[in-house]
Amino acid sequence: MKCSNKRIFLPDQREQCTPAYLSFSTLSPSQLDTAPVIPEDLLPSTPLNLELLCKKREGPEDEDSARKLCDAILAGESLEDLIPKIVSCSALSAAVRAAARGHVRALHALRLAGAALDAADTNMRTPLMHAVLELGDKDKKGKEKLVVRLLLSRGADASSVDEEGNAAVHWCAAAGAARALVQLLRAAPHATHARNAHADTPLHVAARQGHYACVVILLAQGARNSAGELPADVCTGACHSAISLNMQMTLAMGGHVPRRKLLCSDISNGREAFPIPCVNEVDDEPAPDEFTYVTQHVMPHHLHIDDTVETLQGCECKGGDCSAGAGGGECACVTLSVRRWYARGRLRADFPYHDPPMLFECNHTCACNLKKCANAVVTRARSLGATFVHTEVFRAGGARGLLLSRGADASSVDEEGNAAVHWCAAAGAARALVQLLRAAPHAAHARNAHADTPLHVAARQGHYACVVILLAQGARTDVENSAGELPADVCTGACHSAISLNMQMTLAMGGHVPRRRLLCSDISNGREAFPIPCVNEVDDEPAPDEFTYVTQHVMPHHLHIDDTVETLQGCECKGGDCSAGAGSGECACVTLSVRRWYARGRLRADFPYHDPPMLFECNHTCACNLKKCANAVVTRARSLGATFVHTEVFRAGGARGWGLRATRRVARGSPVAAYCGELLPAARADTRAADHYMFALDVKDDLLEQCVDKTQLCVDAAVYGSAARFMNHSCRPNVAPVRVFTACRDLRLPVVTLFATKDVQPGDELTFDYGDKFWSVKSKWMKCECGAPTCRYPVKADSEEAET
Numbered sequence: 030m031k032c033s034n035k036r037i038f039l040p041d042q043r044e045q046c047t048p049a050y051l052s053f054s055t056l057s058p059s060q061l062d063t064a065p066v067i068p069e070d071l072l073p074s075t076p077l078n079l080e081l082l083c084k085k086r087e088g089p090e091d092e093d094s095a096r097k098l099c100d101a102i103l104a105g106e107s108l109e110d111l112i113p114k115i116v117s118c119s120a121l122s123a124a125v126r127a128a129a130r131g132h133v134r135a136l137h138a139l140r141l142a143g144a145a146l147d148a149a150d151t152n153m154r155t156p157l158m159h160a161v162l163e164l165g166d167k168d169k170k171g172k173e174k175l176v177v178r179l180l181l182s183r184g185a186d187a188s189s190v191d192e193e194g195n196a197a198v199h200w201c202a203a204a205g206a207a208r209a210l211v212q213l214l215r216a217a218p219h220a221t222h223a224r225n226a227h228a229d230t231p232l233h234v235a236a237r238q239g240h241y242a243c244v245v246i247l248l249a250q251g252a253r254n255s256a257g258e259l260p261a262d263v264c265t266g267a268c269h270s271a272i273s274l275n276m277q278m279t280l281a282m283g284g285h286v287p288r289r290k291l292l293c294s295d296i297s298n299g300r301e302a303f304p305i306p307c308v309n310e311v312d313d314e315p316a317p318d319e320f321t322y323v324t325q326h327v328m329p330h331h332l333h334i335d336d337t338v339e340t341l342q343g344c345e346c347k348g349g350d351c352s353a354g355a356g357g358g359e360c361a362c363v364t365l366s367v368r369r370w371y372a373r374g375r376l377r378a379d380f381p382y383h384d385p386p387m388l389f390e391c392n393h394t395c396a397c398n399l400k401k402c403a404n405a406v407v408t409r410a411r412s413l414g415a416t417f418v419h420t421e422v423f424r425a426g427g428a429r430g431l432l433l434s435r436g437a438d439a440s441s442v443d444e445e446g447n448a449a450v451h452w453c454a455a456a457g458a459a460r461a462l463v464q465l466l467r468a469a470p471h472a473a474h475a476r477n478a479h480a481d482t483p484l485h486v487a488a489r490q491g492h493y494a495c496v497v498i499l500l501a502q503g504a505r506t507d508v509e510n511s512a513g514e515l516p517a518d519v520c521t522g523a524c525h526s527a528i529s530l531n532m533q534m535t536l537a538m539g540g541h542v543p544r545r546r547l548l549c550s551d552i553s554n555g556r557e558a559f560p561i562p563c564v565n566e567v568d569d570e571p572a573p574d575e576f577t578y579v580t581q582h583v584m585p586h587h588l589h590i591d592d593t594v595e596t597l598q599g600c601e602c603k604g605g606d607c608s609a610g611a612g613s614g615e616c617a618c619v620t621l622s623v624r625r626w627y628a629r630g631r632l633r634a635d636f637p638y639h640d641p642p643m644l645f646e647c648n649h650t651c652a653c654n655l656k657k658c659a660n661a662v663v664t665r666a667r668s669l670g671a672t673f674v675h676t677e678v679f680r681a682g683g684a685r686g687w688g689l690r691a692t693r694r695v696a697r698g699s700p701v702a703a704y705c706g707e708l709l710p711a712a713r714a715d716t717r718a719a720d721h722y723m724f725a726l727d728v729k730d731d732l733l734e735q736c737v738d739k740t741q742l743c744v745d746a747a748v749y750g751s752a753a754r755f756m757n758h759s760c761r762p763n764v765a766p767v768r769v770f771t772a773c774r775d776l777r778l779p780v781v782t783l784f785a786t787k788d789v790q791p792g793d794e795l796t797f798d799y800g801d802k803f804w805s806v807k808s809k810w811m812k813c814e815c816g817a818p819t820c821r822y823p824v825k826a827d828s829e830e831a832e833t
C-alpha cells in the first residue's frame with residue numbers, strides 16, 4: 030500500500046487556541062448518521078433534501094421516471110430541473126432502478142437522501158435482490174457487483190425474502206454469482222441455511238443449476254445437506270462430487286463441525302466478575318438454559334446453619350497477614366487447618382489433593398487485615414463470585430480419550446519431528462486423530478523433519494478418512510515438504526480427489542477461510558493485565574510480529590520532557606477524592622480541566638468527544654488519595670498497562686489489515702487504551718519511510734510557547750507499540766482520542782487515551798476517526814473501507830469518476 034507522510038491527528042483544544050492542523054470533525058458521529066446530506070459533487074446547486082421531495086410524489090408513476098431521476102442526478106442537473114423528476118418518482122422505484130442498473134452513485138445519493146434501501150417492491154423484492162438478479166453467470170457485471178457491495182455496506186438486509194421465500198442468496202445461487210455470494214454470506218452467514226417456499230436451500234438451487242463455484246462456497250460456509258431431497262440428489266457431475274465429499278467429511282468427523290459458535294456471552298448473567306461465555310464447536314445444541322446461575326447457595330427450605338461469632342472463632346493477629354505457620358501463639362485459623370497450606374495465594378506444592386484436609390480461612394470476625402491475610406485466599410476470591418478465573422462453557426461432545434483429558438501434550442514431537450498426529454495419520458487411526466485435533470487443533474499444521482504435514486503422511490499411506498478429517502480441520506493443501514511435494518503430489522485415487530477438490534474450494538473462496546485460528550494467545554507478551562489474543566478468521570496471514578509490544582513510550586533519542594514538581598502542580602485536597610467540581614477552593618487539577626469531566630470512573634455523558642478538552646488528572650504530587658480520587662481515572666487504569674479493557678487483535682481483511690475489537694462490553698465513557706510507541710521529535714518523524722502508525726501530538730503555538738522545550742512530538746507505533754496501534758479508522762467510530770495528563774504535564778506529551786464514545790458490545794471493532802486531514806492526503810492512494818453508511822471516503826479521490 031502506498032502512503033504519504035501524513036499522520037493521524039489528535040483532536041483540537043479549540044477553546045484555547047486557533048485550529049490549524051487538526052481536522053477531527055466538529056460534527057458528532059450521531060449527526061453524521063442522521064443528516065441526509067447530498068455530497069456537493071453530486072449536485073450542482075444548493076444541497077437538496079431528496080427525502081422530502083420523494084415524499085411529495087403525487088399521481089401515477091411514469092414508467093421511465095426512476096431511470097430519468099438516476100440519470101439526472103448523475104448528469105449533475107440543476108435543482109430546478111431535478112424537482113419535477115423527483116416528484117414524479119418514488120424513492121423506492123428509483124432505488125430499485127439504480128440497483129438493477131448498477132448506478133452506484135445514484136444509489137449512494139438516494140441513500141444519503143434517506144431512501145429506504147430495504148423497502149420491497151410489489152413482489153417483495155428489495156433493491157439488493159434486484160441487484161443480485163442482474164448478476165449474470167460468472168459474476169461478470171462489475172457495476173452490479175459494486176452495487177451489491179454498496180448495499181451490504183450500507184446495511185441492506187441480506188436475509189429479507191421475496192414472496193416465494195427466496196432470499197438474495199437464493200438468487201445469487203441461481204445466477205451462479207459466486208463473488209456476490211461470498212459477500213452476502215459474509216454479511217449474513219445464516220442465510221446459508223435459508224429455505225424458500227419449496228424448502229430449497231441456496232445449496233439446492235446452486236446444485237440444480239450446476240453452479241459448482243457456488244456449491245463449494247456454500248459447503249465451505251457450512252451449508253447443510255440433510256433436508257428432504259438432498260442437494261446431492263438434485264445434481265450430477267462436479268457439483269455432485271463436491272456435495273458427496275462434504276457429506277463424507279461430515280461423517281468422518283462424527284458430525285463434528287469445528288466452527289466456533291458463541292451461544293451466549295455470559296452464562297452467569299452478569300453475576301461473575303469474569304463473564305463466562307458459552308460456545309459450541311461440536312454440534313447444534315443451544316446454550317443450557319435449564320438452570321439459574323447463582324454464586325452462592327440458595328436454600329429452598331429453612332436450614333439451621335451455625336454462623337455465630339463463637340463458631341467463627343476469629344483469630345487475633347491484629348492487623349497482621351497471618352503468614353505464620355500453625356503452632357502456639359500463631360494464627361488460630363491456620364492452626365485449625367493443621368498447618369499453613371497456602372503460599373503466595375495458592376495451595377502449596379505438597380498439598381495432598383488425593384486426601385485433602387479441611388481448610389479454615391480467616392473470616393470477617395478475625396483481627397487480621399483480610400485484604401493482605403495469607404489465610405484468606407478463597408475469602409478474597411469469593412468477592413469475584415463463584416468462578417475465580419477466566420473460563421468458558423463449551424460443548425465437550427462424546428467421551429474423550431483418557432490421556433488427552435488428563436492433559437497429555439498432543440503437540441510433543443519425537444526425534445524425527447513427528448507429533449502424535451503424524452503417527453495417527455500414518456496408522457490411519459481416524460477416531461484418535463479427531464480427538465488429537467480437538468485437543469491441539471494446530472497440530473494439523475505440524476511438520477516433521479522432512480517438512481511433511483500430517484496430510485502428507487495420511488495421503489501417502491492412502492488413509493482417506495484421515496485425509497478428510499485433516500482437510501476439515503483446515504490442513505493446508507499448498508504446503509511443500511522438503512522434497513518440494515504438495516500433499517496432492519504424494520497420493521492417487523480418492524485421497525487425491527479429496528485434496529484437489531479442497532484446493533479448488535480454497536481458490537473459489539478467493540482464499541477466504543472462515544475458520545477462526547488463534548495465532549497467539551497474548552500479543553502483548555504478558556505486558557498487559559488482560560492478555561490480548563490474536564485471531565485470524567479471514568486468511569492465512571500469521572500474527573504480526575514486526576513490532577515489540579510496549580505499554581509505555583520508548584525514546585530512541587534523548588528528549589527533554591518537563592516533569593518537574595513545579596509543572597506537576599499537585600492539588601491540595603488532603604486525603605480527599607477530588608470529587609468537587611471546578612471553581613475556587615476546589616481541586617486544582619479539576620480546575621485545570623475547566624470542569625469535572627469524570628463521573629464513576631468514566632467520562633460524563635455530556636463530554637464533547639468531537640472536540641475534546643485536555644484533561645488534567647491528579648498525580649503523585651497531589652495531596653489527595655490517588656486510590657479513590659475521582660480525577661485519577663487514566664492514572665489508575667495505567668497500572669493495568671496500555672489496554673484497559675478486554676480486547677483481541679483480529680484480521681479485519683482488505684486494506685484494513687489487522688484491527689482491534691472488544692471481547693467484553695465496554696461502557697460509554699470508559700478509558701479503553703493508551704496509544705504508546707516510539708516518542709520522536711516531529712521533524713524526525715517526517716523522515717521515517719512509513720507512516721501507518723504515526724500519531725501527531727501537535728500542540729498549538731500558544732500552548733507550545735508555555736513549554737520549556739518547543740519541539741513538537743510524534744508517537745510512532747510501527748516498531749514499538751501498544752494494542753491501540755491496531756485500531757483502524759471508521760467514519761462512524763466508537764472510540765475517540767483525548768489528551769490526558771497524568772504523571773507528566775509537559776503539554777507536548779499527553780497520554781493519548783482512547784475513550785469509548787458509545788457502549789461497545791463484545792465483538793465490536795474498536796475504531797476512531799483519523800480525521801479529514803489524514804484522509805485528504807491518504808484518499809489519493811486508498812479508499813476508506815470502514816463500511817459505515819456515512820463513510821466520507823468510500824472511493825479514492827482520483828478514481829471517483831472511473832467508478833461511475
Ligand SMILES: C[S@@+](CC[C@H](N)C(=O)[O-])C[C@H]1O[C@@H](n2cnc3c(N)ncnc32)[C@H](O)[C@@H]1O
Nearest residue numbers: 684685686687721754755756757758813814815
Ligand atoms: C494505525 S494502523 C491500523 C492497524 C492496521 N490495520 C494494521 O494492520 O496494523 C493505520 C493503517 O491501517 C489501514 N486502515 C485503517 N483504517 C482503514 C480504513 N478504514 N480503510 C482502509 N484502510 C485502513 C491504513 O493502511 C492505515 O494507514
